[in-house]
Amino acid sequence: MATDFGQISRSEHLPARIAAKIGREITEGRIAPGEKLPTENLLATTFGVSRSVVREAIAQLRNEGLVETRQGVGAFATEIERRQSLRIEQGDLANRGSFRDLFQLRIPLEVEAARLAAIHHTPEELGRIDEALLQMTGTDKWTGQGIVADLAFHRAIAAATHNDYFLLFIGFIAERISLAINAARAAAILEEIVEVTIAEHVSIRDGVAARDPIKAGEAMRHHLNGAAARLDLTIESF
Structure with missing residues (x-):
């Protein structure tokens, strides 16, 4: 070609x-x-x-x-x-309301994914979660490779649910939410936001590794609520 x-x-x-x-x-x-x-x-x-x-x-x-x-x-x-019809152009998310709505959809999906991953993950899948986390905490954490590793972490959690639909939808949404990671990094002191984000991901990993679905789900909810707050997004929760 x-x-x-x-x-x-x-x-x-x-x-x-x-x-x-x-x-x-x-x-x-x-x-x-x-x-x-x-x-x-x-x-x-x-x-x-x-x-x-x-x-x-x-x-x-x-x-x-x-x-x-x-x-x-x-x-x-x-x-x-x-071919699937699921497609959102990056430009569509320039609208703050649309972006907030997509982010809100992400929360219940990823919280449940963390719970299921805690129950169903294999040692190999936990290894892939750990590998992504290691990349997030390495020397590339200040660069774009840190964002790549962040997305890989969330996909690894989704894969560990053993439900292909979680991997499909979370992978799809996460790629668009990657814009949020860039925006959050640009709007805050980089050293602070990276360290906070890493700590949140460590808590998610620990909940999954402990096979504690409650801990894993709450850690994911805390991370996503924190991510929304760093973007000044108002997310309804009940």
């Missing part, structure tokens, strides 16, 4: 922007249904980003049903008749 995606600005949220560009190529037919996408290496070179950013973009497209991945083979544009 000879599509010229072009490099994009580092100031944008890279995975979401790359996913949007590739998504348009698919929906507008320049990447045909069933056609294999370029390799991660080629896409990374084309966009001028790391392979991990490309992987996040492909994961978003997979959550949207536009791409299917085959282990050891690569990523392919989904056949039209198998």
